[in-house]
Amino acid sequence: MGKINIRILPLVLLLFMAACSKSDKPVDIKPIKLDRSISCAVCGMIPVDFPGAKGQIHYSSGKVDSFCSTLDMFTFYLQPDRPKNISAVFVNDMGKADWFHPEGHWINGKEAHYVLGGDVMGPMGEALVPFSELSVARSYVEDHGGKVARFDDVEMNMLRPSN
Numbered sequence: 001m002g003k004i005n006i007r008i009l010p011l012v013l014l015l016f017m018a019a020c021s022k023s024d025k026p027v028d029i030k031p032i033k034l035d036r037s038i039s040c041a042v043c044g045m046i047p048v049d050f051p052g053a054k055g056q057i058h059y060s061s062g063k064v065d066s067f068c069s070t071l072d073m074f075t076f077y078l079q080p081d082r083p084k085n086i087s088a089v090f091v092n093d094m095g096k097a098d099w100f101h102p103e104g105h106w107i108n109g110k111e112a113h114y115v116l117g118g119d120v121m122g123p124m125g126e127a128l129v130p131f132s133e134l135s136v137a138r139s140y141v142e143d144h145g146g147k148v149a150r151f152d153d154v155e156m157n158m159l160r161p162s163n
Helices: 002-020 070-077 134-144
Strands: 055-059 064-067 086-092 106-108 113-122 125-131 147-150
Touching (some): 064 070, 070 113, 070 125, 134 147
Antiparallel strands (some): 055 086, 086 106, 113 147
């Protein structure tokens, strides 16, 4: 009996470790559809009532914070006390979405190209207009002004009006 238990022990340990380990399969997180029941996590406004790009932050717990503008989303995200369990960030691709009714066209917010400033205003002031393609963002700058930045380049001092 002793030899049988010794031979089985590695198999039992292997099965135990496999059962306790996290799955290597990534979780497929999808953006939610915004409607009138959803309010902005920063200002409380109803995002679908306003023009411009919207934002969503998803957490590993399944909770989702929605934002009426990318300005509010960045204002929230750049706070030092923001939640640490963020699993995804989504924004509307404004190269494809209608500015006045930006339904759908969600893209990974951390991979987007943002145009900061320019002559287009969002519901909370200056817009941070997201695009999936750099060439479209540059074309937008030619038409409306501003400058292109990546998600990790946006800082809190860029979100304040330059009056």
